[in-house]
Amino acid sequence: MGTYQNKRAFREVANDLPDPDGDRRQDDSKFNLIGKRTPLIDARDKVTGQAIYTDDIQLPGMLICKIFRAPWAHARIDKIDTSKAEALPGVHAVMIGTDAPIKFGVLPISQDETALAVDKVRHQGEGVFAVAAESEALALEAFDLVDIEVTQLKPFLNKKDSVRDIRDDEEKIHEHCRYDNNIHKRVEQEFGDPSGAFENAAYTAHASFEFQGVTHAFTEPIAAIAHWTPDERLVIWTSQQVPHYTHLALSKVLELPMHRIRVIKPVVGGGFGGKSDPFPHEMVVSWLAMKTGRPVKILFDREEVFFSNHGRHPTSTHVGMAVSDEGKITALDVDALIDGGAFGSFGVVTAYYNGVLSHGPYRIPSFKYRGTRVYSNRPVSGAMRGHGSVNSRLCSEVALDMICAEAGWDPVEVRLKNTLPEFTTLVNGFRITSNGIRECIETVARKSNWSDKHGKLPPGRGIGIGCGFYISGSALQIHKSRLPQSTVHLKIDMDGGVTIHTGASDIGQGSDTMAAQVVAEVLGLPMERMRVYAVDTDMSPIDLGSYSSRVTFMNGLAAKRAAEQIRDMLIEAAVSISGYAKESFELRDSWVYNRHWPDASVRYMDALEEALADRGALIASGSYTAPPMGLGYKGAGAGLSPTYSFTSYICELEVDAETGFITPCSIWAAHDCGRVLNPIAVEGQIEGSIHMGLGQVLCEEMDYLGPALVNGNLLDYRVPTPTQTPHMDVTLVESIDPEGPFGAKECGEGGLAPILPAVANAVYDAVGVRVKRLPMTPDVVLAAIERKARADRKQEAAESA
Numbered sequence: 001m002g003t004y005q006n007k008r009a010f011r012e013v014a015n016d017l018p019d020p021d022g023d024r025r026q027d028d029s030k031f032n033l034i035g036k037r038t039p040l041i042d043a044r045d046k047v048t049g050q051a052i053y054t055d056d057i058q059l060p061g062m063l064i065c066k067i068f069r070a071p072w073a074h075a076r077i078d079k080i081d082t083s084k085a086e087a088l089p090g091v092h093a094v095m096i097g098t099d100a101p102i103k104f105g106v107l108p109i110s111q112d113e114t115a116l117a118v119d120k121v122r123h124q125g126e127g128v129f130a131v132a133a134e135s136e137a138l139a140l141e142a143f144d145l146v147d148i149e150v151t152q153l154k155p156f157l158n159k160k161d162s163v164r165d166i167r168d169d170e171e172k173i174h175e176h177c178r179y180d181n182n183i184h185k186r187v188e189q190e191f192g193d194p195s196g197a198f199e200n201a202a203y204t205a206h207a208s209f210e211f212q213g214v215t216h217a218f219t220e221p222i223a224a225i226a227h228w229t230p231d232e233r234l235v236i237w238t239s240q241q242v243p244h245y246t247h248l249a250l251s252k253v254l255e256l257p258m259h260r261i262r263v264i265k266p267v268v269g270g271g272f273g274g275k276s277d278p279f280p281h282e283m284v285v286s287w288l289a290m291k292t293g294r295p296v297k298i299l300f301d302r303e304e305v306f307f308s309n310h311g312r313h314p315t316s317t318h319v320g321m322a323v324s325d326e327g328k329i330t331a332l333d334v335d336a337l338i339d340g341g342a343f344g345s346f347g348v349v350t351a352y353y354n355g356v357l358s359h360g361p362y363r364i365p366s367f368k369y370r371g372t373r374v375y376s377n378r379p380v381s382g383a384m385r386g387h388g389s390v391n392s393r394l395c396s397e398v399a400l401d402m403i404c405a406e407a408g409w410d411p412v413e414v415r416l417k418n419t420l421p422e423f424t425t426l427v428n429g430f431r432i433t434s435n436g437i438r439e440c441i442e443t444v445a446r447k448s449n450w451s452d453k454h455g456k457l458p459p460g461r462g463i464g465i466g467c468g469f470y471i472s473g474s475a476l477q478i479h480k481s482r483l484p485q486s487t488v489h490l491k492i493d494m495d496g497g498v499t500i501h502t503g504a505s506d507i508g509q510g511s512d513t514m515a516a517q518v519v520a521e522v523l524g525l526p527m528e529r530m531r532v533y534a535v536d537t538d539m540s541p542i543d544l545g546s547y548s549s550r551v552t553f554m555n556g557l558a559a560k561r562a563a564e565q566i567r568d569m570l571i572e573a574a575v576s577i578s579g580y581a582k583e584s585f586e587l588r589d590s591w592v593y594n595r596h597w598p599d600a601s602v603r604y605m606d607a608l609e610e611a612l613a614d615r616g617a618l619i620a621s622g623s624y625t626a627p628p629m630g631l632g633y634k635g636a637g638a639g640l641s642p643t644y645s646f647t648s649y650i651c652e653l654e655v656d657a658e659t660g661f662i663t664p665c666s667i668w669a670a671h672d673c674g675r676v677l678n679p680i681a682v683e684g685q686i687e688g689s690i691h692m693g694l695g696q697v698l699c700e701e702m703d704y705l706g707p708a709l710v711n712g713n714l715l716d717y718r719v720p721t722p723t724q725t726p727h728m729d730v731t732l733v734e735s736i737d738p739e740g741p742f743g744a745k746e747c748g749e750g751g752l753a754p755i756l757p758a759v760a761n762a763v764y765d766a767v768g769v770r771v772k773r774l775p776m777t778p779d780v781v782l783a784a785i786e787r788k789a790r791a792d793r794k795q796e797a798a799e800s801a
Contacts, residue, residue: 110344220269242545310382353388464761470750473550503543562622
C-alpha cells in the first residue's frame with residue numbers, strides 16, 4: 001500500500017489533473033449558493049400535485065397494454081396461439097416473444113433478456129405475451145383467449161442448487177452458461193498474503209451470514225407510454241434512471257437507428273437502482289405502438305413491480321478477518337454466493353462489488369475474495385442503493401466487532417487505529433483522495449457518548465458502530481466509448497435566463513437542483529434565472545444516468561465546466577466595455593464585478609448584451625471523463641472511482657428478550673461527502689439511507705412459498721413507517737475533494753450500508769447474541785437468544801459436573 005506525500009504528487013499520478021487548490025482554500029462564506037440550504041427546484045410542483053409523472057400523460061387514441069405473466073417458475077413454451085384474442089373486438093394487437101426475439105441487457109457482457117419469453121419461461125412473473133386493447137378490462141379478457149401450452153422443467157429455487165452440476169442441458173436456465181451448472185459469474189481475487197496473515201494473526205474471526213432479497217419499494221409504479229409518430233419515429237415516455245441505456249436497447253431490439261428513437265423521462269417517483277436497467281416492458285409497448293400506429297401505455301400494479309424491478313441480491317456470505325495483537329487488521333477473506341435470479345442485469349458488477357467494496361475504509365494489506373453469482377428461477381436481482389456493498393459491509397464490520405469482543409478492545413478505538421489516510425491507494429489499486437472517515441468516527445462517538453455507554457447500558461439496551469465507504473461514480477463506462485461520461489449544455493439568450501440541458505436523471509435526489517446551483521454559483525446569478533431541461537434525447541446530451549452515485553461528481557463537474565466557459569465570455573464582454581484587464585473581474589450578485597476597481601464593474605445584463613453582439617446566444621458545453629486509473633488486472637475497473645465517500649454510524653437500540661423485537665432509539669450519523677453543496681438535500685439523502693437500511697436489517701424481505709412470491713404488495717412487504725423511524729442526528733463532514741465540483745462527492749448511496757452493522761453490533765451489546773440472518777425479525781432474534789441460553793446452560797452444566 002502506497003501513500004502519496006502531497007496532493008501535487010498524487011494529482012500527477014492521476015493524469016495531471018487540474019490544480020484544485022482554489023476550491024480547497026475557499027470557505028463557505030465566499031460562496032453565494034454553494035453550502036446554502038436551497039429548496040429543491042421541483043419541490044413545489046411535487047407537494048402541490050402539479051408534477052407530471054408518466055401515468056399522468058394522456059395521448060389521443062391511447063391503448064392500454066397488459067402483460068400476461070407466467071405462473072410457472074421454469075417451463076419450455078411449446079405453443080402459443082393468439083388468434084382468438086386478436087379477434088376480440090377492442091383488441092388491436094397481441095405480441096409474443098418471437099415478435100421481438102433480440103436479446104438485450106444493461107451490461108454488454110450479459111445480453112440475456114428479451115421483451116417477452118421466447119423459448120422458455122425462466123421465473124414466475126416473467127412476461128409471456130402482451131395485449132394492446134381499448135381498455136384494461138378488454139386486455140385482461142383477451143388473456144383467457146390465448147391458447148398456450150408449456151412443459152414444466154425442474155425449477156432452481158435455491159442458490160446452492162444452481163452451483164451443482166447438471167446433466168440435462170434443458171435444466172440450464174440459460175444455454176450460454178459456460179459451466180455445467182447455472183453459475184453466471186465467478187470472481188476470484190487475491191492481494192498480499194492472506195494465508196500468511198491468518199497464520200500469524202493474534203486474533204481471527206470467521207462467520208457466515210444469510211441475506212434475503214429486498215426490493216426498492218419506490219412510490220411510483222413502473223410505467224411507460226410509446227407512440228409511433230406519422231413520420232415513423234418512436235417516442236417513449238418512461239420512468240427511468242438511465243434513459244441512455246433504454247435508448248441503446250430499444251435501437252437494438254427494434255432494429256431502429258437511434259436517431260429515429262426519442263426517449264423522454266417525465267418526473268420519476270423514486271428509483272434507488274430499481275429503474276436503472278432497460279426493461280422488457282419498454283420494448284413491449286414500443287413494439288405494440290409500432291404495430292398498431294397508436295400510443296400504447298402500460299402501468300404496473302404493485303405485484304408486477306416486485307416481479308420486475310431487480311431488487312437486492314439474496315446472498316450467503318462467509319467472512320474471515322485477521323488482526324494483530326496491536327489491533328491492526330492484517331487480512332480480510334470474503335466468500336459470497338449470490339442469487340441473481342433469472343437474468344444478468346447488473347450481476348457481473350454485483351459479483352465484483354461484493355468483494356472489492358468490503359475492505360475500505362480501513363488499511364488491509366492482504367485481501368482474498370471469491371464471488372459466485374448464480375442464475376435461479378426467481379425474479380431478477382440487480383442494482384439497489386449501495387449496490388454490492390451493503391451485505392458484505394455488515395459481514396466485515398461484525399467480524400471486526402467479534403475480534404474486539406474477544407480481545408476486550410473498544411470497537412471505536414480499533415476502527416480509528418485502522419482508518420485509511422487521505423491520498424493513498426488500497427491494496428487492489430483503488431486510489432483514495434479526500435477522506436474524512438476519522439472525523440466521522442470521532443464525531444459519532446462524541447455525540448453518542450459512546451465511551452459512557454458501550455458495554456455499560458442496562459440489559460436489553462445496546463449501542464453499536466458501523467462504518468463504510470462508497471464510490472462517487474464508476475471510473476469506467478459500462479459501454480466502452482470515447483464519449484464523455486457526462487455532458488451539460490448551457491444556453492443564454494437576450495432575456496438573461498440560463499437554460500441547462502442535462503441527460504442526468506433526477507429521480508428525487510435533487511440532481512436538477514444541484515446542476516442549477518453549480519451553474520448559478522459560477523455565473524453569480526440567482527437560482528430563479530436557471531431553467532433545467534433534463535433527459536429528452538432529442539435535446540439533452542448523453543449522460544450515463546443516475547446510478548453508482550455518479551451524478552453530483554460527474555454531472556456537477558460537467559455543469560461547472562460549461563458555466564466557466566460562459567463566465568469567461570461574460571468577463572471578455574466586461575473587458576470590452578470597461579477596458580480593464582480580465583484578471584480583475586469575477587461574477588457575483590448579477591454583476592461582472594471588478595475586485596480592484598468596483599466602479600468599473602459591469603451589470604450582468606449589460607455584459608450579456610455585449611457578449612451577444614454578432615453571436616445570437618451564449619452557448620457552451622461542458623463534460624467529464626474520469627482520468628485513467630487502476631492496476632490493469634482482470635476486474636480492476638470494478639469499484640474503481642474518481643473518489644469515495646466515507647461514513648460512520650452509531651445506533652442505540654432496545655431488544656425485548658421475551659419477544660425478540662428490536663426498537664431503534666437513536667442514530668448518530670456522520671457522512672463525508674466532500675464539500676456540502678446543499679445541506680437540505682444531503683441531510684435528506686442520509687436520513688433516507690438510514691430509513692432504507694433499517695428496513696433491510698429489521699423487517700424487509702421478499703418472501704417465497706416455493707416459486708411463488710407471497711408478499712408482493714406494500715401491506716405484506718414490511719417497509720418501516722415514519723412512526724418507526726428513530727431519532728437521527730446527522731453530521732456532514734466536509735473533506736473537500738480536490739477533483740469534485742467545488743470539492744463535492746457522493747451522498748446518495750454510501751450512507752446506507754453502515755446502518756446494518758451498527759444495528760447488528762448494538763444487538764450484540766444489548767443481549768449478547770450475534771444475529772447472522774437478515775432481516776432480524778423478532779422470530780429470528782428470539783431464536784438466537786434461545787440458542788445462546790441453551791448453550792449457556794450446557795456450559796454451566798459441564799462446568800459444574
